[in-house]
Amino acid sequence: MKKNQVQFQAGMSLMTFLDRYGTEAQCREALAKARWPGGFRSPACGHTGHCHLAQRDVYQCNRCKRQVSLTSGTLFAQTRLPPRTWFLAIYLMTQHKNGISALALRRQMGVSYNAAWLLKHKLMQAMVERDSEQALGGIVQVDDAYWGGERHGGGTGRGSPSKTPFVAAVQCHPEGHPIAMRMDVIPGFRKTVLASWAKHHLAPGTAVVSDGLNCFPGVLEADCTHVPLVTGGGPPSKGHPIFGWVNTVLGNVKNALHGTYHALRPKYLQRYLSEFCYRFNRRFDLAALVPRLIVAAARTPPLSYRLATLDV
Ligand SMILES: [Zn+2]
Incomplete structure (x- = not known):
C-alpha cells in the first residue's frame, strides 16, 4: 500500500x-x-x-x-x-x-x-x-454544519435550536485535492450572514460550490460566483470530485473534537474549529x-x- x-x-x-x-x-x-x-x-x-x-x-x-x-x-x-x-x-x-x-x-x-x-x-x-488574515480563493466548496445538540434531545437536522451553526469551507485544487480550509461559527444560515462571511474570508472572484441551500447565493455580494449542486440529501454528486472534501473534513473535525474533548462549550467552539484548521492548513510541514x-x-x-x- x-x-x-x-x-x-x-x-x-x-x-x-x-x-x-x-x-x-x-x-x-x-x-x-x-x-x-x-x-x-x-x-x-x-x-x-x-x-x-x-x-x-x-x-x-x-x-x-x-x-x-x-x-x-x-x-x-x-x-x-x-x-x-x-x-x-x-x-x-x-x-x-x-x-x-x-x-x-x-x-x-x-x-x-x-x-x-x-x-x-x-x-x-x-x-x-x-x-x-488569509482569505480562501480559487475554487471553494462550502457547506452548512452544526455542532452539538445530538445528545440533549434537541432534535436533529438543520436549524435545531440546541445546535451551533458553522460554515465549513474547503479550497480545492482544480484537480480536486484540498489545499486549505476554514470553519466559522455564524449566527445562522441566512443570506446576509453568508454575504458578510464571504466578504471577510473569501477573495473576490472565488468560485463557491455548495448544495442548494438558499443562503449560499449570498456570496455573490462578495464578488464571488456561485455554483449550486443540488444533491437532494443523497450521496455527493459523482460528477464533481471536489464535492466530497468538505464532507470528509467535517467528519474528521467532528471525530477529533468528540474524541479529544469531553465537554466543549458552544461559546468556545470557534477556537476548537480554528485549532483544527490551523493544523490542517500547515499539515505538509508538521515540524x-x-x-x-x-x-x-x-x-x-x-x-x-x-x-x-x-x-x-
Ligand atoms: Zn527608544
Missing part, C-alpha cells in the same frame, strides 16, 4: 524539541527572535541600541530609555508561566493530530488545570487570528508548526482571562 506522505511524516520528535527548546535560555532566545526578527527595536522610538537590565529582566532603549520585557505586548504576557512551559504546550498542541485537552496538557506540563486551560485558549485564539506558532503568539496581543472567557 502506498503511504500517505502527509500522515507518515515524522513531525518534530520530542528529542528534537528538547534539543532546541529544552532550556529557559533557549526559549528566551527563540522568543526574542520571533518578536524582533531584525533585533531589538524600541516600541517607542524605533531605535535599535539597547541594553538588558538583568535585575528587572527588561530591555531598555539607549535613546529614550523605554523599558520593555521580553513578553510584554505578546500573547506570553500576563502569566506566571515561563516561556519554556509555553513552548512545551505549543509542542504538545501542534504535534497531536487530533489536538490535546487542557486536562492532558495539565498532566504533561505540571501546572494547574486553570493555568493549562487558559494557556490552551490563548494559543487557540492566536490560531483563530492567524488564519483569519515547522512549533516555530511558526511561537512567531504567531509573539505577534498576537495579550489575552486577559476576562477576554479569554468572554462570550464570543
Whole structure:
C-alpha cells in the first residue's frame, strides 16, 4: 500500500524539541527572535541600541530609555508561566493530530488545570487570528454544519435550536485535492450572514460550490460566483470530485473534537474549529508548526482571562 506522505511524516520528535527548546535560555532566545526578527527595536522610538537590565529582566532603549520585557505586548504576557512551559504546550498542541485537552496538557506540563486551560485558549485564539488574515480563493466548496445538540434531545437536522451553526469551507485544487480550509461559527444560515462571511474570508472572484441551500447565493455580494449542486440529501454528486472534501473534513473535525474533548462549550467552539484548521492548513510541514506558532503568539496581543472567557 502506498503511504500517505502527509500522515507518515515524522513531525518534530520530542528529542528534537528538547534539543532546541529544552532550556529557559533557549526559549528566551527563540522568543526574542520571533518578536524582533531584525533585533531589538524600541516600541517607542524605533531605535535599535539597547541594553538588558538583568535585575528587572527588561530591555531598555539607549535613546529614550523605554523599558520593555521580553513578553510584554505578546500573547506570553500576563502569566506566571515561563516561556519554556509555553513552548512545551505549543509542542504538545501542534504535534497531536487530533489536538490535546487542557486536562492532558495539565498532566504533561505540571501546572494547574486553570493555568493549562487558559494557556490552551490563548494559543487557540492566536490560531483563530492567524488564519483569519488569509482569505480562501480559487475554487471553494462550502457547506452548512452544526455542532452539538445530538445528545440533549434537541432534535436533529438543520436549524435545531440546541445546535451551533458553522460554515465549513474547503479550497480545492482544480484537480480536486484540498489545499486549505476554514470553519466559522455564524449566527445562522441566512443570506446576509453568508454575504458578510464571504466578504471577510473569501477573495473576490472565488468560485463557491455548495448544495442548494438558499443562503449560499449570498456570496455573490462578495464578488464571488456561485455554483449550486443540488444533491437532494443523497450521496455527493459523482460528477464533481471536489464535492466530497468538505464532507470528509467535517467528519474528521467532528471525530477529533468528540474524541479529544469531553465537554466543549458552544461559546468556545470557534477556537476548537480554528485549532483544527490551523493544523490542517500547515499539515505538509508538521515540524515547522512549533516555530511558526511561537512567531504567531509573539505577534498576537495579550489575552486577559476576562477576554479569554468572554462570550464570543
Ligand atoms: Zn527608544
